[in-house]
Amino acid sequence: MAARAERHHVEMAEYEPGLGETASLRTRMKRPRGYDPEPMDLPPLFQSPPRPLAMVRWLVTKFMWPQSLLWIAISVVIYQLFTPGLERFASLGLGDIGLLWLRNTVLMLIVIGGQHWWLHMRRSQGTEFKYEERWLAKNRKTFLFNDQTRDNMFYTLVSGGGIAAVYEAIMFRLYATESIPQLSSLWAIGAMTFAVFWIEGVHFYANHRLLHVDPLYRWAHALHHRNVNTGPWSGISMHPLEHLLYLSLPFVFLVIPGSPFIVTFCLVYLMISPSPSHSGFDRFKFVGADFHGGDYFHNLHHRYFEVNYGMLLLPLDKWFGTFHDGSQEAHEQMKDRRRSTADLA
Ligand SMILES: [Zn+2]
C-alpha cells in the first residue's frame, strides 16, 4: 500500500518531457522550466575528511546568517513585547490561548503574507531565481476554495496557529507552576536556543519519515504534498494531525531543562521558518542585493517525494540513503531505489 501511494505521488510530481526531448532522454532528470541551482554539498563537518574550521564558517555565513538569526531576533521581540506574562498561565484559561492564537495569526500574516505579497502578488523579481516558472494554482479542485493560496492560508492560520497556541500555553502552565526543570542563566538559555536547530533536525526527520508511512501519509501528510509547486503559505499548510506531531518540539523540554523563551522560540521558528524554504525562490532580491531564500533541498522533496526527509543541517538523509543533491547521479540512485521498492511490492 505504501509503495502504491508513493508511486502514485511520484507520477503526479514528475513533469512531462519538454518539446524536443526524445525517448532516450526519458530517464534523465525531468526538470520544470525555471531556476536550476548547482548540486548541493553536505555541511563541511560531514564531508570526508571532515573540515571543522570550514564548518564554523558555514554555520556563521550560510546557516545563521541571515535567516536563523532573524528567527531568533523575531522570537525575542515576540516573547518580550507580545506574549502575556507567565503568572497568567498558572490558571490556564481559554482567553490566554486565544491571545496566543491572535499573536500567531498577526505574526504569520506579516512574515508569511509579506513574502507572498512581495514575491507572488507584486512579483517584485518576476521569475528570477524561481524554481518553477509557473505560478501558484487557481481554479484547482484539489484545494479548498479552489485556490492554492487560500487553502494554504486556512490550514496555516487556523490549525497551525491554533495548535501552536495550545502547546505554548500548556508549556507555560508547567513553567508557571514549577512542574518542569527550567534554565535560569542567560548563557545556558542562549546555548540551548542554538541547540534547538539540531534538536529540531532530528525531531523533524523522525516525524516526517513517520508521516510518509501509510496510513499516516494518506490521512495526514498527503495534504501538504498536494503542493508540488510551493509558495510561502505552503510551508506549514498541513493536516491538523501533522501539526500535532510537527509542532510537538517544545515537549522535549519536559525532560531536558529549557525556558519559556525557548518554548516561544521553538514555536515561532516552526511557524515561520518554512515560509522562505517553500517560497519557490532560491534567492530573494531586495534593495539591490540578493539573499539566501528557498531551500533547494526541501524543494527536491516536494518534487520527488521519497528523498530529503530531513534538513541539510544534519546529514541524516545521507546516512539513511535518501539524499538527493540535485545532481543527475543522485537522481539515478533514487530511480534505482524506486525500482527495487516496486519489485518488492
Ligand atoms: Zn513529505
Ligand SMILES: [Zn+2]
Ligand atoms: Zn514541505
